[in-house]
Amino acid sequence: MTTVRSFVFTGLAAAALAACSPQSEQKSANGSADASGKDVKLMNVSYDVARDFYKEYNPLFVKEYKAKNGGAEIDIQQSHGGSSKQALAVSNGLQADVVTMNQTSDIQLLEKKGLVKAGWTSRLPDNAVPFTSTTVFLVRKGNPKQVKDWADLAKDGVQLVIANPKTSGNGRYAFLGAYGYGMKANGGDEAKAAEFTAKMLKNAPVLENGGRAATTTFAQRNIGDVLITFENEANHVSRKLAPGQFEIVYPSYTILSENPVAVVDSVAGKKGTQAAAAEYLKYLWSEPAQELAAKFYLRPQNKTVAEKHKADFPAMETFRPEDVFGNWDAIAKKFFADGALFDKLATGSKTAK
Template identity: 50%
Template sequence: MTTRIKFKTVFATLALAASGLASAQAQSLLNVSYDVAREFYKDYNQAFIAHYKKTKGVDIKVDQAHAGSSAQARAVNDGLAADVVTFNTTTDVQFLADNGVVAKDWAQKFPHEASPTTSTMLFLVRHGNPKNIKDWADLTRPDVKVIVVNPKTGGNGRYAYLAAWGSVREKGGSDAQAAEFITQMYKNVPVLAKGGRDATATFLQRNIGDVLITFESEVVSVEREFGKGKVDAVYPSVSITAKNPVAIVERTVAKKGTGELAKAYLDYLYSDEAQEIAARHAIRPRSEAVLKKHADLFKPIPQFAVAKYFGSLVEAQKVHFNDGGQFDKLYQPGK
């Protein structure tokens, strides 16, 4: 074999290897998500990988990254190469859309305004409910300490704030009365958590507070991590509907060539298998059949939509959570 032929052979081998490497890289996906959804996506990823292998005949890898929803949105905006985002508030996705990271019409890309599941806010209290906490009004009592996520850093905290505000309006109260209620409730907050998992750790590991306001799905997570019998779930008289929006990160998939895989990943969240997995993690499925099947887990609770009192989460963000907004005016730590 001549030197020229050897060179061609080596070059062809290297080119084939590079092509194979690129193909392998194209079949990996990063889902950047909020921290309370960690266990759900761990199970979902396994199901999707098996589904994709069965239907496409291709092996893929799915990685996940979890933290506070808003912190994750900022990380993706700053360059974290997520293929998809699966957050707990639409404002975090819209933030990326406004910066050209996801499609402007992201909410029309998938059913239910790109929200395959929902949740709601409830209370976790210590076993036996020693403070006899039953409804929102109890959270302003001087003997009750409340653990909640900072609404400026996490969707969990924003929904808790909006649910508390809306609970006053649902009973016929005015916005002024709702603002006073918020002021009193946050006076009982000894420390604002950074995200949902930080709030749970503060409540259970640091043993701070009498009640934790969090997503319904956190009940299952607490029981799995800390064991049953540590907390009781208290469903207040009314709460808020929390959408879990999803989107393809166009900036990343355009570079990696993973657009088809990213779409398949988010599409499958609407499948019966995925909806069943969501239900097992106490995340409310969109499927009425699956929801009915798990009626024992998803207790009936009157819920109001964000739009009823706040227009939209985008409007709520501007009025309540941006710097200088209502939260900054009403939250008075140490007073």
């Protein structure tokens, strides 16, 4: 059942979004030393809309690390951008100690390159996924286009803002969510699902480089009728950055996005940061970190924390992309490789510069 939530885009909010421009690199100047007295610096390479969570998580972890390591300090640097672009950057030499992505395929790429050791999903709970999200729609106050579900996104006169699935996990989930809905609505008929998705993409004339860039275009530049994005990003904008100006539409059937994390073994091994990197990721499952995830509208894995915040997370019918389309290698080959289905369907769209 579709749910709509109401939440005024102020100059303050615009400034906040501008400060969070995509593909920037943020640093936490917290000092650094491990228990042996050797300086420790970690680089966390992550997807763009996670910047707000890690901005608060890093000081939380630094405090915990100091308490557990005799007052030792640690410096954590952040790099954010479209998830797939970030994975490629690490593959091409960006010295990440850890990666915190929004799709398993990005870490699998690093595993294939020999940067992350096999078995990384078994090193942490929940297959190394500390929290999840899902794809929803952000519309303007009053929902002037009366968008209730995916089908409405393919109607004439509805302008969409979406991240580019070729470079962004956010956009990839949006595309797969639409295609999965099209399959379900048409009894599994993929030809009809493709037809529906092509119509929807025609309403998105420009594909932004990443999820935060799409948010900025929609909320700050006031372009478009609907932003297709992660639930946590939609809540962050509508409740915190611009309360009163937007509403969230929860579609009847949508895609589950998992947010896997891993140590980049090749880099951490070379730098001698394996222990600190492992601690950094493990702490994501702590109650304080899970509470922080809920604060940023990421669905926590901790059942107690999730129950405490269930009013913020409406029950939804979701699907895992692997359960519908096969593993991520198959998904990439079928949908997102050069000349694959996305390229064929998105003939009317262009990538933002």
